[in-house]
Amino acid sequence: MNKNAGYRKKVHIIQLSLAKEISHGMCVSNLALAVAREMKLPEDTCYELAVAGFLHDVGKLELKKYLYGREEDTLTIEEMKYVRMHADLSAKILEQNGYPKHLVEWVHAHHENCDGSGYPRNLTREEIPLGARIIRICDVFAALTSDRPYRKSFDADAAVELMIEEAKNYDLKVFLAFLNVIHEKDLDVILDKGSTEQYLGALLE
Ligand SMILES: [Fe+2]
Numbered sequence: 785m786n787k788n789a790g791y792r793k794k795v796h797i798i799q800l801s802l803a804k805e806i807s808h809g810m811c812v813s814n815l816a817l818a819v820a821r822e823m824k825l826p827e828d829t830c831y832e833l834a835v836a837g838f839l840h841d842v843g844k845l846e847l848k849k850y851l852y853g854r855e856e857d858t859l860t861i862e863e864m865k866y867v868r869m870h871a872d873l874s875a876k877i878l879e880q881n882g883y884p885k886h887l888v889e890w891v892h893a894h895h896e897n898c899d900g901s902g903y904p905r906n907l908t909r910e911e912i913p914l915g916a917r918i919i920r921i922c923d924v925f926a927a928l929t930s931d932r933p934y935r936k937s938f939d940a941d942a943a944v945e946l947m948i949e950e951a952k953n954y955d956l957k958v959f960l961a962f963l964n965v966i967h968e969k970d971l972d973v974i975l976d977k978g979s980t981e982q983y984l985g986a987l988l989e
Pocket residue numbers: 840841870894895
């Protein structure tokens with residue numbers, strides 16, 4: 785393989801990964817909006833959750849410089865430390881771009897768990913803003929129902945079963961609202977990943 789071919793291949797991997805990130809952001813955004821409405825939050829808050837859901841992982845794009853688009857699950861421990869920086873980076877990017885403080889806080893805390901086992905700050909339930917607790921659940925479900933390099937996607941029922949096993953991580957009230965959403969709404973419309981990813985992949989070729 786000549787030098788140029790190697791370069792092209794690397795760019796291609798980054799682009800496909802970018803399409804995945806955008807597609808994932810759209811899923812989390814759609815889910816977070818639906819859950820917020822199910823919880824009867826004010827419409828302004830629902831809209832902000834849709835925005836935060838879309839942008840929650842924006843800091844990962846900064847990490848591309850270090851990681852060249854590799855998937856989180858295939859990284860070494862040292863690289864995992866970089867990936868864990870993405871919550872801080874996402875918050876910093878949104879803050880620098882003038883997003884409201886509470887929205888920045890939701891994004892900053894989107895990997896925190898109610899039992900204190902999350903990152904980056906090991907917050908516990910009362911310390912985690914409601915918006916972050918909503919994004920957390922939507923994020924996990926969207927990830928489980930997506931294909932990963934080492935496994936195929938889980939269907940919705942299997943994903944929920946896995947999440948129930950980890951229920952200590954989640955806010956029960958939010959989780960119940962989330963279950964109502966995925967049982968009552970048309971999930972294909974909410975998740976619409978396949979076509980989005982394909983479209984973005986083609987667009988970025
Ligand atoms: Fe994240």
